[in-house]
Amino acid sequence: MANTFELISATTLTSAQSSIVLSSFSSTYTDLCIKMSLRSSDASAFVNFTLRFNGTTGGTAYGTTLLYGSGSSTTTAQNLNAAQIDYGFQDGAGATANTFGNAEIYIPNYSGTTYNKSLSLDQAQENNTSAAYLGFIAGQYASTSAITQIGIYSSAGNFVANSTVYLYGVKNA
Amino acid sequence: MPNPTRIEINCETGVESIIELTDAEVAEMEAAAKQAEKDRKAEEAQAKADATAKAALLEKLGITAEEAALLLK
Numbered sequence: 495m496a497n498t499f500e501l502i503s504a505t506t507l508t509s510a511q512s513s514i515v516l517s518s519f520s521s522t523y524t525d526l527c528i529k530m531s532l533r534s535s536d537a538s539a540f541v542n543f544t545l546r547f548n549g550t551t552g553g554t555a556y557g558t559t560l561l562y563g564s565g566s567s568t569t570t571a572q573n574l575n576a577a578q579i580d581y582g583f584q585d586g587a588g589a590t591a592n593t594f595g596n597a598e599i600y601i602p603n604y605s606g607t608t609y610n611k612s613l614s615l616d617q618a619q620e621n622n623t624s625a626a627y628l629g630f631i632a633g634q635y636a637s638t639s640a641i642t643q644i645g646i647y648s649s650a651g652n653f654v655a656n657s658t659v660y661l662y663g664v665k666n667a
Numbered sequence: 668m669p670n671p672t673r674i675e676i677n678c679e680t681g682v683e684s685i686i687e688l689t690d691a692e693v694a695e696m697e698a699a700a701k702q703a704e705k706d707r708k709a710e711e712a713q714a715k716a717d718a719t720a721k722a723a724l725l726e727k728l729g730i731t732a733e734e735a736a737l738l739l740k
Contacts, residue, residue: 503678512671512688512696519678542703551695569714573706580703647696649703652671661678 499527503661510535510652514659517643521605523663528599528644531658532584536651539589540619540627543582543653545599546645547611547635552577555636562629578647579633583619586651594657595619604641611635671696 502519519526534541546556554575561570562583573580584595597617604611615631635641646659670688677684688696725732 503676503681505674505676505683507674509685510671511674511685513673515673515675516678517675518680536700540707542707544699544703567714567718569710571706571710578699580706647699650700659676 498665499662500665501660502663503659505659507653507655507657510654511657512652513645513647514653514657515643515645516659516661519642519661520663521640521642523605523665524603525664526599526601526604526641526644527662527664528597528601529660529662530597530599530646531594532582532597532646532648533589533594533654533657534584534586534648534651535654536586536648537588538586538650539621539624541584541586541651542580542649543584543597544647544649545579545582545613545633546577546647547641548637548639548643549645550577556580557634557636559632560629562627564625564627566625579613579615579631579635581629581631582615582646582649583617583627583629584648584653585619585621589619589621590623593620593622601641607638607640610637611641 503516505514532543556576556579557574558580559572560581571581582597585593595618597615599613599615601611601613613633615633617629619627670693672685672687675684675686725735
């Protein structure tokens with residue numbers, strides 16, 4: 495990993511949580527990168543997670559465009575003017591036991607106050623017994639406010655124990 | 668039964684706080700889950716319908732998917 499990456503926060507859940515909120519991180523990096531390993535307690539094999547920034551609820555500030563493949567087909571999906579970044583992938587309780595989905599989010603210029611915020615997200619939902627999904631997201635947070643808080647929400651069930659979230663600051667990206 | 672909890676991590680101090688969701692937050696979460704499931708089912712149905720239509724068209728044309736891809740190159 496490039497030496498411009500600095501680990502800001504490392505979290506391993508010790509109990510099930512509906513959401514994971516990161517706050518009070520420094521604004522002095524140029525970009526942020528989040529690496530996550532997530533599994534939901536929901537009975538489905540495939541469960542979504544969503545993202546929201548700065549504690550927003552409701553509203554229409556977010557846009558998500560998704561491209562994903564399942565091994566048998568490729569599909570796109572889009573949700574614009576929404577209340578959250580959608581279409582995050584994670585394993586659910588119906589997926590192969592002890593298997594977690596993983597995702598990496600890159601947020602450039604998170605502390606800027608002139609432009610809207612964009613992000614890219616690549617992710618995989620692992621499942622050894624049936625279809626698994628690989629997806630890429632282009633996301634936008636239509637706000638010129640600096641991102642000071644990041645919320646990660648399980649769309650169904652709770653993130654189970656041993657789910658992990660690592661937040662990195664990127665300098666001179 | 669207590670409501671689900673969320674974890675908040677203060678990255679400056681490293682302090683992790685477990686906070687019980689309010690009833691309003693639980694209701695919001697459940698609504699979001701229902702919507703996400705509805706969206707996912709709609710997307711799967713659309714993908715299945717598209718695949719069925721594509722297969723039917725290829726059969727009608729009497730060509731394979733590889734041959735169709737060749738025509739589009």
